Amino acid sequence: MLPTDVTLPPLDDLLGTARVVTLPLVTRFRGIELREAMLLEGPNGWTEFSPFTDYGDDEASHWLAAAVDFGWAPTHPLLRESVRVNATLPAVAPGEVAHILDRFPGCRTVKIKVADFGQVLADDVARVAVARQYLGPEGRIRIDANAGWTADEAEKAIHALAGFDLEYVEQPCATVEDLAQVRQRVKYMGIPIAADESVRKAADPLAVARAGAADILVIKAQPLGGITAALAIIAEAGLPAVVSSALDTSVGISMGLHLAAAIPQLEFDCGLATASLLAMDVTDAPLLPVDGQLSVQRIIPSTALLASQAATADRTNWWLARLERCYELLR
Known part of the structure; x- marks a missing residue:
């Protein structure tokens, strides 16, 4: 490894x-x-x-x-000095949306958690609606179900949320087979499917690409064994990649930034602004977005x-x- x-x-x-x-x-x-x-x-x-x-x-x-x-x-050689990042919105009540998104200044993209345990589709619709209002028509919204839906539930939910102009839907279902099925069902709507768990938790992280089950790969450096391994997966898959974090400290986010900076083509804003979800970090200068971007740098923790x-x-x-x-x- x-x-x-x-x-x-x-x-x-x-x-x-x-x-x-x-x-x-x-x-x-x-x-x-x-x-x-x-x-x-x-x-x-x-x-x-x-x-x-x-x-x-x-x-x-x-x-x-x-x-x-x-x-x-x-x-690895760094191809950029900064990386555009998205805000991350947990499965909170509509009244909490603005408070959370205020922590991501300048971010034009929001990833919204949906299909949370104990919630229903109406909760997701309400949360996404408030986020769309917060962002305005030019903002970008992607949703992440963390494999929480069946194929039928995913199709229904995507129809219910399509009116909010979704950039893509991340991991709507658990299996590669269901991802492929959902991708085919919603292809006419022009909404891409992204794979996360089907990459980082899979025995074969390239299986989802070979099966034509996703349009985009969500890549996390730590679960995939590091920057070197992740770059090899991206190159072999031949699909656009979104680099994301796993609720890391700013030190771990720095690893993700170095990965994002080494990818030749980076089309999407990356999910690396999650230090904004921490009430405390390990550095006095945490990696928080400025004008929707993070600078690529190493972090020295505060003693x-x-x-x-x-x-x-x-x-x-x-x-x-x-x-x-x-x-x-x-x-």
Whole structure:
């Protein structure tokens, strides 16, 4: 899973710089209110290992490969100094939409979470309607169902939301077969289908492209094993890519920015402004959008914030043990 030109550093080198933080979110997102992450320092600078806590070691080991790739591997040429980014709107009530979107100054695109557990299609329509009003007619709206619909539910929902001029629909269904079916059903409407989980959680991340099940790939650096691996997937798939984060700290977002900056053609705004969803970060200068863009840069964590946001001893030990298990899988 590591690039061929990268040697796995000694475990003691990783353990020696490991810092674990617990960061509060502005609003509940992906079912959590606190985000845990481990930061590591390599020869290239700081890097991040932050698979969600419910992920097994096999999946989490890809995230460790990404951390090693960003911290220890030769860097890729950067083709741009900044990246346009989208706002991310959790599945909040309509009255909270403006408060959330105000945290993304200058962003012309909003990704809206839909199909959330416990909500119905009418909730999604209401949320998207307020976001469209907030953005105005020139703004871009994409929706993300996180595989929450069946093919029939997806078709119905896309019809209900099409009037808001959708840029694309991200991962409406769980399986590649259902994605392909939905793509065919709504093709006449001119609404593209993007694949996220079918890329980053798949044994074969290229299967969705080979099946003609998506028009766009949503690429996350950490789950795919790092920048080197992600660039190879994008090149072989031959589809437009949107680089996104996984609710990372600004250190992890920096990894995503370096990936986005290395892609030859970047047609869409990227989902890398998620530091705006954190109430606290690991740097005094978090990667927050300015005029809808983020500058491509490495992040050096603040010593004071690493201390004030440090995880408890029990949680730190849990992460250190996880790091060791994933290291053995990579070795």
